[in-house]
Amino acid sequence: MVQHDAQGDVLFLHRNSHKLMGEPLREQLNYKSRAIAWSKKKIEVRQRFRQEGKPIPSWSELKPIVQAEELPAPTLEAPEPDGLPDSVVWTHLLSFNSSFKREKYYVKTYFAYPDFPRSQNCYGQRNVSMTEHFFAQNVTDLPFAGLETNLRRFAAEAMEIKQT
Structure with missing residues (x-):
């Protein structure tokens, strides 16, 4: 204007x-579904480490691993x-x-x-x-x-x- x-x-x-x-x-996130997705992702990471023969990280060690793999919310523009x-x-x-x-x-x-x-x-x-x-x-x-x-x-x- x-x-x-x-x-x-x-x-x-x-x-x-x-x-x-x-x-x-960015699009607004549904935090409940995001929390569920994080929990699933932590389980997937532990399974992947197990399959690759790597030491399985503790639950507290998983947070930075999952964060590093998380994608930001999609952009609106x-x-x-x-x-x-x-x-x-x-x-x-x-x-x-x-x-x-x-x-x-x-x-x-x-x-x-x-x-x-x-x-x-x-x-x-x-x-x-x-x-x-x-x-x-x-x-x-x-x-x-x-x-x-x-x-x-x-x-x-x-x-x-x-x-x-």
């Missing part, structure tokens, strides 16, 4: 409900081509055509499924090509084109620092 000043220049941009997390958005975990949101800038009177300016609320989840509202004009009062520009053509990438990179770096 963007805020313009009275002259139509960009004042600031924000990502609305798309918070910068610095890590992939596909990774971006640049490898950063947060999704790219700022792709286009919707602006009011200043040659029209201000009373022609109105912001609509709509859903942009499948581009965004059904639960998320979008603001502006759903079909910019259907109105002459607004126009869209590619963010890559604007002076702040690399800003979101830098912010996404900072968020990823912050998460790395936090985890160390």
Whole structure:
């Protein structure tokens, strides 16, 4: 989302409900089924060690072994081509055509499924090509084109620092 000043220049941009997390958005886990899966995995590891003729680890020694083999929860969003975990949101800038009177300016609320989840509202004009009062520009053509990438990179770096 963007805020313009009275002259139509960009004042600031924000990502609305798309918070910068610095890590992939993951599916919520069912902890009861996860605990059951861990117990089964511990039994499988003990059986595997027995079959391979290795010393069978105690139950307390199994935790780090099972943790090392556990996969993280699946991500909800596909990774971006640049490898950063947060999704790219700022792709286009919707602006009011200043040659029209201000009373022609109105912001609509709509859903942009499948581009965004059904639960998320979008603001502006759903079909910019259907109105002459607004126009869209590619963010890559604007002076702040690399800003979101830098912010996404900072968020990823912050998460790395936090985890160390």
